[in-house]
Every structure is written in structure tokens, then in C-alpha cells.
């Protein structure tokens with residue numbers, strides 16, 4: 001017979017395993033970012049006040065929350081893992097930005113990011129390949145796409161960070177919609 005604390009421990013391990021392992025099968029694993037990295041991403045994206053930042057697979061929403069709190073942006077994210085959705089909504093409330101940060105529980109492949117001025121992605125090549133090129137039809141021509149760690153195949157970035165971990169793409173500057181290959 002299991003003790004109560006053993007049941008809690010097994011439960012906690014299962015929840016953690018679910019948060020880390022399950023998302024891999026849906027599109028991308030979970031990998032929390034350091035605060036310095038989040039700031040670097042948002043500065044690289046050159047977020048301006050009032051812009052809408054969208055994060056597909058937003059995890060616990062920290063990039064969105066920082067964009068609202070430190071860059072006065074509006075933010076919207078979609079996340080498949082219900083636990084991370086709860087964490088993200090709670091963090092947004094704790095940071096006083098829940099009126100400007102919307103977290104949608106759902107699958108990014110069914111999500112419409114049409115309101116985004118900046119589309120931020122931290123996914124895998126497989127997930128990105130599944131999203132593109134279809135997603136280009138849903139985006140504003142003026143959108144800036146910022147991808148962390150993974151470049152977008154067949155598209156030429158406008159800007160690459162020195163350490164080659166951040167890639168910025170601008171659809172209305174040279175990269176035409178539907179020329180993705």
C-alpha cells in the first residue's frame with residue numbers, strides 16, 4: 001500500500017513528465033527561458049507600444065507577459081498544455097497585465113494569428129515546417145516573424161542575431177507571401 005506522500009510524489013512526477021514529454025508529440029518540447037533571454041528576444045523583435053505580440057506554443061506565457069509589462073504591447077498566445085495555460089494566466093494576473101495578455105488553450109495548428117504585429121516562435125523544425133507556408137496566408141503583410149533557435153526554411157531573414165539564435169523575417173520586405181519553398 002502506498003503512503004500519502006508517495007502518491008503525491010508520483011502524481012507530481014506524472015504532471016512534470018506530462019508537461020515536458022507530451023508537448024514533444026504535439027509540436028515542440030517545453031524549455032523555460034531565462035529572463036535575460038526573454039528581454040534579448042523582445043529587444044531583437046523591436047516591440048513598440050501598442051503592438052500585438054503572438055506566441056504560438058506560449059508555454060507559461062513569460063515572453064508575452066514581459067512584452068506587455070516591459071514593452072507596453074498587447075499579447076496573445078496559444079498553448080496546448082492546460083497546466084501551462086493555468087500558469088500563464090496566473091502569472092499574467094500576478095504581474096498586473098491580465099487585461100493585455102490573452103492565453104488561449106488550444107492547438108497552434110488551428111489558431112488564427114491574424115492580429116499579430118509580431119509573431120514569435122520557439123518551436124522545432126518539424127513544427128515550423130507544419131505551420132508554414134499555410135500560416136503566411138493568415139498573417140498581416142506587415143508582420144515581423146521572430147524565431148528563436150530555428151530559422152524558417154526557404155525564407156531569407158532580415159536580421160540574424162550575432163550568436164545566430166534569433167531570426168527576424170519581414171513579409172513585406174522582400175519575402176513575398178506564397179513564395180515559401
Ligand SMILES: C[S@@+](CC[C@H](N)C(=O)[O-])C[C@H]1O[C@@H](n2cnc3c(N)ncnc32)[C@H](O)[C@@H]1O
Pocket residue numbers: 023024026027028029030031032033055056057058059060061062063078079080081084106107108109121122123
Ligand atoms: C519550447 S516551448 C516555448 C515556450 C514559449 N514560447 C517560450 O518561448 O518560452 C514550446 C511550447 O509549445 C507548446 N506546444 C507544443 N505543441 C503545441 C501545439 N500543437 N499547440 C500549442 N502549443 C504547443 C509546448 O507545450 C511548449 O509549452
